[in-house]
Amino acid sequence: MARARRTHAGVRLARSGDVWDTVVTAVLEQRVVALDAKASWRRLVAAHGTPAPGPAPTALRVAPPPAAWAALPVWEWRRAGVDAQRSDTVRRVAGVAHALGADLPPHELARRLRTVRGIGPWTVAEVTSRALGDPDAVSVGDAHLCHLVGWALTGRRADDAGMLRLLEPWRGHRQRVLVLLELAYRGRMPAYGPRAPRALPMR
Structure with missing residues (x-):
């Protein structure tokens, strides 16, 4: 050491402050190789995101808000290579996204995430470390x-x-x-x- x-x-530890998008990407990474999770994210955001504001490349998209993720039909998830367990978890988290603010301390965000079925220790640690810079996440x-x-x-x-x-x-x-x-x-x-x-x- x-x-x-x-x-x-x-x-130094970094923090994005973007809890919702971090939750989605972490759930997409559950039990699959990273390249597949990134490909699923890219396909879903390209198809359902909104054009990036300001001077930006035409194809650049902003990820959808929680309500849009929750409304995606099952075939859109499958087309992007996302199984039912992960897509259902994203939908469940979307229902409580309003309570997952970046102003929460890591331990409280972790507690709230653990109340959602499909969110386990790995996903919690990935979210609190990336979004909040949690110094103790494992x-x-x-x-x-x-x-x-x-x-x-x-x-x-x-x-x-x-x-x-x-x-x-x-x-x-x-x-x-x-x-x-x-x-x-x-x-x-x-x-x-x-x-x-x-x-x-x-x-």
Whole structure:
């Protein structure tokens, strides 16, 4: 950790302040490879977003508001490669989007998100870290993060419980630690199996 901190001393946590769009993108990323989630987001926003204001490229779109996401018919979700579980979760969150403000402290936003069926620890941590800059968010349930933490800190793979034990000395700042470890060690960790296949063609 000391070496990672020295190497990346200028790294700071960022926050977008955009809770709603972060929720949608995090839900789209549940259980699929990142490229597929990004492709689904791109297709849905291109088809249902509104033109970006001001001088901007013609094709640039602003993502739809919660009501528009909730009203999307099922075939639009399937055309974009989004299964029923994820699309239903987005609809449920849209119903409480008014209560998910960027002015909330991370722990309160996390509590409110957890009341929505389909939102678990991984999605909560992804939202609070990206939207609010939560310094202690840990994405429990991530397919690779626990292995990276285990390998970086002990030289061995770890499961989620093991990752949490290893991160305990940094409680309150675990997201900061995770960011440093990912910058310092991602790409250097041994591969442990084949990559998941793409569900959508590249565009």
